[in-house]
Amino acid sequence: MTTGGALARLIRSTAARAAAGDAEVCELCAAPVAEEHPHLHDAEEERVRCVCGPCSVLFDRGGAGEGRYRLVPRRRVRLPAVGTDVLGVPVGLVFFVPRADGTVTAEGPSPAGAMRWEVDAAAWRRLAETCPPLAGVEPEVEALLVNTVHGADHHWIVPVDDCYRMVAVIRRHWRGLSGGGAVWPAVEQFFAGLTERS
Known part of the structure; x- marks a missing residue:
């Protein structure tokens, strides 16, 4: 059993921003994002990235980002x-x-x-x-x-x-x-x- 590195990084970065009182920003363009916002899966770094609505539209097709980034679906x-x-x-x-x-x-x-x-x-x-x-x-x-x-x-x-x-x-x-x-x-x-x- 191992601790998931991508998950640990996401939790640490979110906790650090919350502790510092920093607002979350898009990890592609640095625009502020709402509390509930889209995410991209970064296959190269095995992590989830926060993105704004306009940037998420760039990745709503399967071939976008040359396969490195995939938009995390919203369905439940x-x-x-x-x-x-x-x-x-x-x-x-x-x-x-x-x-x-x-x-x-x-x-x-x-x-x-x-x-x-x-x-x-x-x-x-x-x-x-x-x-x-x-x-x-x-x-x-x-x-x-x-x-x-x-x-x-x-x-x-x-x-x-x-x-x-x-x-x-x-x-x-x-x-x-x-x-x-x-x-x-x-x-x-x-x-x-x-x-x-x-």
Whole structure:
């Protein structure tokens, strides 16, 4: 298991800006961005970049940026319970990211960041046969986000930046060894705030 470098960089940069009181800016043109703004996946640096609306339009086609940058989609789809136990990941709060090379990673948030495992790609394909929407998850930029902790039943296809926001919630609220009393209500509030959109 390793800590995801791209996720750690995103969380550190967001936390540093928040601590300094700096407004977020587009990482391409430096224009101010709204609190909710588009993101680009930077394949070369394996990170997510904040962008403004006008810059995001430049990357809404598949061939833009010579393949280095991909616009993170905005769709969210709530799924019925998905039998993710067949993927062999022993945690109840996890997100699965298909990769461009056909591999699939599972990332479970922790107070130190995201812990990453490689999932058996054949098991992912078998799961997608039982839940067809999973076959349409866009590599690198979308994920299956699952929360079954404390009896929760959340299964979502989300933009990968939603997963990073969820990890940031955990890091912000986690206290001590077990997480404390604030972290799980904050996670539930995060999932309650997800809404389907196409």
